[in-house]
Amino acid sequence: MTDQNGIGVYLCSGCAIGQSIDVDALSGIAASEFKVPICKTHECLCGDEAVAMIAEDVASGGVEKPVIAACSPRVMTDRFQFDGAQVIRANMREQVVWCHPPGDEDTQMLANDQLRMAITRATKSNAPEPWKEGEFSDKILVVGGGYVGLSAALEASRAGTDVLLVERSDQLGGNVRRWSKVLPDSPPYGTPRDNPVPGLIAAVEGDARISVMTDAIVAQTSGQPGQFKVEITNGGSTSEEMVGAIVLATGWRPYDPNKLGHLGYGASPDVVTNVELEEMLAAGKVAKKNVAFIQCAGSRDPDHLPYCSSVCCGVSIKHALQLIEADPDVMAYVIFQELRTPGVAEDLYRAAQDAGVIFMKGDVKSVGADLTVVVDDALLGEEVPLQGLDMVVLATGMVPNSTNIDLPTRELGEDEEMPPLLRSDIDTTAPITVAGYMGEEPAAVEKREETMPEGGPLLNLKYHQGPHLPMLADGFPDSHFICFPYESRRTGIYPCGPLRRPMDMGEAGLDAAGAVLKAIQTIRLVRDGASVHPRSGDLSYPKIGLEPCTKCRRCTIECPFGAIDETDKDYPVVNPARCRRCGTCMGACPVRTISFDNYSIDMLTSMAKSCEIPDEFDEKPRVLILACENDAYPALDMAGLSRRNYSAFVRIIPVNCLGSVSALNVSDALSVGYDGIILMGCKSGDNYQCHFVKGSAMAQERAANIEETLASMMLEKERVEAMEVEISDAERVGQLIDDFVATIDEIGFNPFKGF
Amino acid sequence: MTAHLPETKRKYDLTFARWVSRNVHGGDKLNMCMQCGVCSGSCPLGEQMDYGPRRLFMMIRAGMKDEVMKSDTIWNCVACYRSEVRCPRGVPVTHILDSLSVVAVREGYAEAKNAETTRFAKAFWWSAKKFGLTDERLVTALYYFSGGIGEGIRKGMANQKIALRMIGKKRMHVGMPRKIKRRGELKKILAKAVEIENRNDAAAGEEVKS
Numbered sequence: 001m002t003d004q005n006g007i008g009v010y011l012c013s014g015c016a017i018g019q020s021i022d023v024d025a026l027s028g029i030a031a032s033e034f035k036v037p038i039c040k041t042h043e044c045l046c047g048d049e050a051v052a053m054i055a056e057d058v059a060s061g062g063v064e065k066p067v068i069a070a071c072s073p074r075v076m077t078d079r080f081q082f083d084g085a086q087v088i089r090a091n092m093r094e095q096v097v098w099c100h101p102p103g104d105e106d107t108q109m110l111a112n113d114q115l116r117m118a119i120t121r122a123t124k125s126n127a128p129e130p131w132k133e134g135e136f137s138d139k140i141l142v143v144g145g146g147y148v149g150l151s152a153a154l155e156a157s158r159a160g161t162d163v164l165l166v167e168r169s170d171q172l173g174g175n176v177r178r179w180s181k182v183l184p185d186s187p188p189y190g191t192p193r194d195n196p197v198p199g200l201i202a203a204v205e206g207d208a209r210i211s212v213m214t215d216a217i218v219a220q221t222s223g224q225p226g227q228f229k230v231e232i233t234n235g236g237s238t239s240e241e242m243v244g245a246i247v248l249a250t251g252w253r254p255y256d257p258n259k260l261g262h263l264g265y266g267a268s269p270d271v272v273t274n275v276e277l278e279e280m281l282a283a284g285k286v287a288k289k290n291v292a293f294i295q296c297a298g299s300r301d302p303d304h305l306p307y308c309s310s311v312c313c314g315v316s317i318k319h320a321l322q323l324i325e326a327d328p329d330v331m332a333y334v335i336f337q338e339l340r341t342p343g344v345a346e347d348l349y350r351a352a353q354d355a356g357v358i359f360m361k362g363d364v365k366s367v368g369a370d371l372t373v374v375v376d377d378a379l380l381g382e383e384v385p386l387q388g389l390d391m392v393v394l395a396t397g398m399v400p401n402s403t404n405i406d407l408p409t410r411e412l413g414e415d416e417e418m419p420p421l422l423r424s425d426i427d428t429t430a431p432i433t434v435a436g437y438m439g440e441e442p443a444a445v446e447k448r449e450e451t452m453p454e455g456g457p458l459l460n461l462k463y464h465q466g467p468h469l470p471m472l473a474d475g476f477p478d479s480h481f482i483c484f485p486y487e488s489r490r491t492g493i494y495p496c497g498p499l500r501r502p503m504d505m506g507e508a509g510l511d512a513a514g515a516v517l518k519a520i521q522t523i524r525l526v527r528d529g530a531s532v533h534p535r536s537g538d539l540s541y542p543k544i545g546l547e548p549c550t551k552c553r554r555c556t557i558e559c560p561f562g563a564i565d566e567t568d569k570d571y572p573v574v575n576p577a578r579c580r581r582c583g584t585c586m587g588a589c590p591v592r593t594i595s596f597d598n599y600s601i602d603m604l605t606s607m608a609k610s611c612e613i614p615d616e617f618d619e620k621p622r623v624l625i626l627a628c629e630n631d632a633y634p635a636l637d638m639a640g641l642s643r644r645n646y647s648a649f650v651r652i653i654p655v656n657c658l659g660s661v662s663a664l665n666v667s668d669a670l671s672v673g674y675d676g677i678i679l680m681g682c683k684s685g686d687n688y689q690c691h692f693v694k695g696s697a698m699a700q701e702r703a704a705n706i707e708e709t710l711a712s713m714m715l716e717k718e719r720v721e722a723m724e725v726e727i728s729d730a731e732r733v734g735q736l737i738d739d740f741v742a743t744i745d746e747i748g749f750n751p752f753k754g755f
Numbered sequence: 756m757t758a759h760l761p762e763t764k765r766k767y768d769l770t771f772a773r774w775v776s777r778n779v780h781g782g783d784k785l786n787m788c789m790q791c792g793v794c795s796g797s798c799p800l801g802e803q804m805d806y807g808p809r810r811l812f813m814m815i816r817a818g819m820k821d822e823v824m825k826s827d828t829i830w831n832c833v834a835c836y837r838s839e840v841r842c843p844r845g846v847p848v849t850h851i852l853d854s855l856s857v858v859a860v861r862e863g864y865a866e867a868k869n870a871e872t873t874r875f876a877k878a879f880w881w882s883a884k885k886f887g888l889t890d891e892r893l894v895t896a897l898y899y900f901s902g903g904i905g906e907g908i909r910k911g912m913a914n915q916k917i918a919l920r921m922i923g924k925k926r927m928h929v930g931m932p933r934k935i936k937r938r939g940e941l942k943k944i945l946a947k948a949v950e951i952e953n954r955n956d957a958a959a960g961e962e963v964k965s
Contacts, residue, residue, distance in 0.1 A: 331769055333767065349789075350844075353786050353787050353789070354786055354787065356769075356773075358767060358816060359789075359790075360767070361790065377817075379809075379810070379813045380810075380813055380814065380817055380819075384766045384767065384817065385765075386766070387765050388765070
């Protein structure tokens with residue numbers, strides 16, 4: 001017998017719900033099956049009158065868990081928010097009446113089960129007690145004193161936060177300090193602008209909120225957001241600081257030109273890189289008349305950097321303009337594969353064309369010691385030798401400083417394996433391909449074997465998952481550069497600027513502000529014991545019952561964010577402020593001893609069991625969908641929104657992340673008579689869209705393991721399927737469901753039905 | 756005249772491109788060409804040309820003087836202005852091609868002299884200057900025979916039927932050529948036009964023969 005105290009069921013009959021299904025029958029189920037003390041129906045539950053009614057019930061203390069059977073939990077969240085109450089929603093609109101025929105028996109059965117699941121959820125959900133132990137710090141640590149670090153420090157100071165700025169060299173300013181002109185980020189966009197870094201250095205040095213440490217590196221970082229303990233080594237002495245969040249602005253370094261022998265580097269002193277030219281321009285006049293710029297030197301090349309560094313085209317154009325401005329007789333040739341001038345750099349391109357810079361599209365075949373550059377000219381369709389040049393500039397790309405290359409690379413011990421999750425999202429067996437080619441793409445090359453990243457760790461994290469920041473493809477320590485900018489897979493640590501993806505100074509400045517805002521958000525949220533993005537504000541956190549724990553370490557290994565460390569006795573210990581509440585640990589635990597106050601394996605299983613399973617003579621199969629709340633559940637809502645009818649035999653349970661689904665949920669559901677189970681998550685792989693990095697990938701792995709379980713239960717492996725959908729897949733998701741139900745029809749009913 | 760073509764020594768020697776930019780009407784806009792190929796894609800006569808406008812402009816940039824001057828691209832342009840209207844960078848394609856053809860004739864390229872367009876233009880201009888209007892019969896005859904007697908007879912025979920039907924419909928004049936009144940005034944107008952052009956070119960540092 002479950003606890004119905006504090007549950008109030010509120011049924012909405014608006015938005016055609018009342019016309020499509022029998023709301024009174026629902027009310028009967030709440031009263032008779034669950035004996036809930038309060039059950040009310042209203043024709044417009046989100047209207048002022050009804051909201052006031054619920055608020056009154058909550059305020060009087062009678063209702064702690066209002067169960068709102070109305071629209072999707074993704075809408076009207078602000079209307080159905082009541083202080084001190086845990087609101088549970090049953091999706092009667094998007095996933096019942098909008099995608100199933102009105103008045104139908106199956107539609108009514110679905111609605112009944114939606115309500116049963118919601119009430120069961122309410123009985124299994126406790127009010128979360130937020131974690132707020134110990135002292136919290138509001139200070140932000142900015143690592144790196146280049147343009148981005150300086151900008152970040154100033155942005156944080158402007159927002160009223162104290163900043164500690166740590167720079168490894170003896171001077172602030174980074175790469176850009178020595179340059180004369182930089183790419184324009186304000187009008188006029190066709191003219192290189194003066195270097196802003198000296199001004200920023202002065203502003204930082206005059207700012208009372210910012211303390212600067214030069215010649216300093218972070219020797220060790222432990223703790224969690226709000227309570228990071230950072231040891232900083234500064235000229236032999238080590239000091240300890242407490243900070244709330246960390247903004248990483250360690251920037252970039254140019255790709256090693258010594259690897260570009262095929263482009264003539266080293267053969268002549270007049271073959272230089274763009275960074276070397278930058279310094280020559282700052283030092284004084286460059287007395288060269290005929291200059292060729294070779295774009296993509298070591299970039300978009302599977303043997304070197306497979307990615308585009310996005311700024312080199314703009315930088316070469318800027319250099320050409322600077323040279324022509326100093327001497328109008330200079331002839332500048334820019335040899336490109338695709339000229340990439342994102343955003344306002346197009347104006348710079350026009351200015352260069354107007355100034356007479358010659359742009360040649362084609363591959364460089366050879367660079368001779370006499371500086372003859374042979375170009376396979378795509379626009380003329382022939383090989384052209386460029387003669388009479390007196391300088392060749394190689395536009396090299398950016399390599400992120402995701403490690404400290406001044407420090408020795410950590411060697412792996414004899415029996416030691418690569419630290420888990422350092423790079424394991426990258427499919428190491430797939431060959432490297434280069435994206436974005438219009439013409440013939442370079443042949444893919446085999447990926448090099450995974451090695452420890454070159455150099456020492458930036459922050460030397462005292463995390464069980466290792467001292468390095470996990471990296472995406474190509475060594476950028478970003479979490480997901482499109483959906484979640486500035487986020488790393490270590491909560492409270494925000495990489496920004498060219499460290500997270502190649503970018504110009506205009507973008508990098510905005511990035512600094514973005515990362516600082518993320519850091520401030522984190523500091524404020526963890527103080528209240530709340531989760532950061534994407535489950536922003538979630539007050540629960542994983543609790544581990546240590547008695548049944550078998551020290552299997554799956555939770556510590558599989559946590560995508562390194563939130564779980566181990567004690568001396570190998571027991572897992574959660575750092576709640578690092579946790580993002582995906583529940584991957586919960587799904588990983590073979591003994592179900594990890595759960596949240598308001599979310600657990602038992603809750604999911606109980607919800608699945610609360611549905612009515614008709615016996616096989618009714619010829620009504622039941623398919624359980626465990627849908628990720630981030631992409632799959634919204635896609636199902638979208639299917640409803642576009643009135644895409646799909647099989648009414650499915651029962652949908654939203655989950656925090658597909659990673660939180662245990663194999664036990666699947667076998668439990670099969671044993672109560674579900675005929676099939678769909679694990680519906682987001683896109684996995686190199687271009688994953690999972691909000692928690694690995695959820696879908698974990699689910700697929702677990703689904704593969706479940707096959708063995710199915711075989712031992714003498715069940716067909718087709719009964720369990722992991723699917724990937726995108727939020728825009730409204731049409732496709734319906735088709736996937738219909739196809740799956742058709743497959744179940746073919747293989748027949750679950751023989752465990754009725755046991 | 757001083758505006759002779761420069762010598763080019765190697766590929767991507769910019770002297771030719773700069774000469775075009777200074778001496779060809781609209782050539783100063785050639786810099787802005789970004790080789791998108793909208794001009795060539797839009798050209799209704801693209802298939803009749805050695806090179807499309809895009810390729811021709813790249814060849815100018817690459818200093819391929821002779822190939823540009825000998826190409827039939829400049830002669831087969833029918834001045835529909837489609838490329839010029841569509842060019843995202845505002846390059847006056849039609850004007851540039853037209854101007855290049857003038858340069859090619861002036862520089863004495865055989866391909867230019869023998870181009871059908873040149874020959875037709877000559878016949879047309881002869882009639883216009885002489886009578887103040889075009890005489891279809893004489894212009895056609897002059898154009899047909901500009902390629903030699905054999906070609907003249909062959910072309911004339913081939914188009915015999917059309918000619919007879921045009922005469923039947925009173926679309927082609929027979930008998931003495933018609934003339935405008937006061938042809939002396941026309942001569943004065945043309946002389947003035949040459950004078951103005953010379954003055955403009957002198958101001959631009961160039962001189963043009965009539």
